[in-house]
Amino acid sequence: MRTTRRSAPHLRIAPVLGLLAALLLPLGLTFAPPATAAPAAADPVRIMPLGDSITGSPGCWRAVLWNRLRNSGYTDIDFVGTLPPQGCGQAHDGDNEGHGGELVTNVADQNLLPGRLAATRPDIVVMHFGTNDVWSGIAPDRILAAYTKLVTQMRASNPDMRILVAQLIPMNPASCAACAQRVADFNARIPGWAWATSTERSPITVVDQWTGFSTATDTYDGVHPNASGDDKLAARWFPALKAVLDAGVPQDPGDPGDPTACTARFRAVSTWQGGYQGEVTVTNTSASAASGWTATVVPTGGAHIGQVWNGTLTTAADGTATVTNAAWNGTLAPGASATFGFVATTPATAGAPAATVTCTAKSSGS
Numbered sequence: 001m002r003t004t005r006r007s008a009p010h011l012r013i014a015p016v017l018g019l020l021a022a023l024l025l026p027l028g029l030t031f032a033p034p035a036t037a038a039p040a041a042a043d044p045v046r047i048m049p050l051g052d053s054i055t056g057s058p059g060c061w062r063a064v065l066w067n068r069l070r071n072s073g074y075t076d077i078d079f080v081g082t083l084p085p086q087g088c089g090q091a092h093d094g095d096n097e098g099h100g101g102e103l104v105t106n107v108a109d110q111n112l113l114p115g116r117l118a119a120t121r122p123d124i125v126v127m128h129f130g131t132n133d134v135w136s137g138i139a140p141d142r143i144l145a146a147y148t149k150l151v152t153q154m155r156a157s158n159p160d161m162r163i164l165v166a167q168l169i170p171m172n173p174a175s176c177a178a179c180a181q182r183v184a185d186f187n188a189r190i191p192g193w194a195w196a197t198s199t200e201r202s203p204i205t206v207v208d209q210w211t212g213f214s215t216a217t218d219t220y221d222g223v224h225p226n227a228s229g230d231d232k233l234a235a236r237w238f239p240a241l242k243a244v245l246d247a248g249v250p251q252d253p254g255d256p257g258d259p260t261a262c263t264a265r266f267r268a269v270s271t272w273q274g275g276y277q278g279e280v281t282v283t284n285t286s287a288s289a290a291s292g293w294t295a296t297v298v299p300t301g302g303a304h305i306g307q308v309w310n311g312t313l314t315t316a317a318d319g320t321a322t323v324t325n326a327a328w329n330g331t332l333a334p335g336a337s338a339t340f341g342f343v344a345t346t347p348a349t350a351g352a353p354a355a356t357v358t359c360t361a362k363s364s365g366s
Helices: 013-027 061-071 103-111 113-118 130-137 140-158 179-197 227-248
Strands: 045-051 077-079 126-127 162-167 204-208 262-272 276-286 290-301 303-310 313-314 323-325 337-345 355-363
Touching: 045 103, 045 113, 045 162, 061 077, 061 227, 077 179, 103 130, 103 140, 113 140, 130 140, 130 179, 140 179, 140 290, 162 227, 179 204, 179 290, 204 227, 262 355, 276 290, 276 355, 290 303, 290 337, 303 313, 323 337
Parallel strands: 045 077, 045 126, 126 162, 162 204
Antiparallel strands: 262 276, 276 337, 290 323, 290 355, 303 337, 313 323
């Protein structure tokens, strides 16, 4: 956390200095005024362009946007990402997180983002992501669930993260007749999702990249932008990003003791009459290491957990089980997981094994 330093009270030293100066002048000695330290320069605002090949292969709208920002006086910025520049024929800060061919659902399912966030520490994320998912026919609900998971991971990295999310540019490849309507249908869902997911501390801004963009004149293959498309993308990003920069971006990533984000997943390993064996996998979805975790398991159907391994069990009167990590599996790097198993007893009338599981984790600094 930043702290404010109070200046020392003013001391009445001028008469003393005057007397010393008078005594030393015959000797040719003088006092120079004490040097004043220059104020420390603020860190540049770190902006991560996040997406797939539209963002990174080569994603030349980033070069257009960078130069427009610089020419407009926004010189204290730093585009960040684990991928290097791919050319584009004009000088710019080309670092980015645009991985060609990636699906946003895969990035969420495989917890790929936390490590990238840890390596780059962005203050702002500019995201155009989901084109490959739409092309693959993945349902909008699943894509938006992936968006939500990525936003959760962004906020775990920086609770004050500013997030700009694009309504995708149109798509009309020769090999996917249904893609044009799929993009339109998905884009219609984004504003409602953003409204529900945005917070005062970490707002989400929707940027309409769809309206006025033509696959015939602004792409070279019905999907990827050409020079005209790059100009249009940059023109839409610019006012939204300018507004965020003008408002000011907190650059305090939070205290070391802030909670670390995690997810918990249940599965039934085997079943028998009157019971089953289950397991829960806890995954650190933040960009920082966790030093311990706790999972809550609420089994359905009147089941009762009576035995746990790879964790320590506490059971409430209503059957809710709380499991904390063992000594050897509490430390989780970003994206890492730990699994504990258990045996549950069930009534004869119980259905298929199921449970609601949640988790909390402690950061390594707590």
